[in-house]
Amino acid sequence: MEKTKRLNLKRNDAQLKKDIAQGLHALRAANGWTRKEMAALLFDVSESSLHAYETEARAPKGLQLLRIARLLGLNLSAYPADAIRTSGVLCAQRAARLAQKPPTPVIDVARLIATRHIQSGLSGKDFAADWGVPTQTLRNWADGKLPGASNVALVAGKLGLPLSAISII
Helix, strand or coil: CHHHHHHHHHCCCHHHHHHHHHHHHHHHHHHCCCHHHHHHHECCCCHHHHHHHHCCCCCCCHHHHHHHHHHHCCCHHHCCHHHHHHCCHHHHHHHHHHHCCCCCECECHHHHHHHHHHHHCCCHHHHHHHHCCCHHHHHHHHCCCCCCCCCHHHHHHHHCCCHHHHCEC
């Protein structure tokens, strides 16, 4: 009997799946993104995986879970520890530390900025002026350099994303 209880606790991530599904769908709808576009903006998430997350077929694991939780502003400590532990988050965090990899942003800010620039139809100088930053700064962001702490709120606001989407793990 004890073994069954323990197994059920480890698989009790229905609320986590639901919160992730609702959050991803709401973020996608708010920005008018297709599932394909959002999958392209997220790191290491395929379109089929995004579909599975949005339909509650499965929850992300490891670093994907950490990134998506941060993107959606979910506090993972609010969920059963066993559900999070079995998702591979702890193993993923440890592996990243051991590999000493540079941190990865939650969402591909560079691609999103470049896309918004193209959609605006403005010149680089005018687009930067609209954002209130020097042209070179905006060019650096579009080339993949993450905005500094003083500009995170500006970028998040202009892109319609939560602050947590711009931060790194």
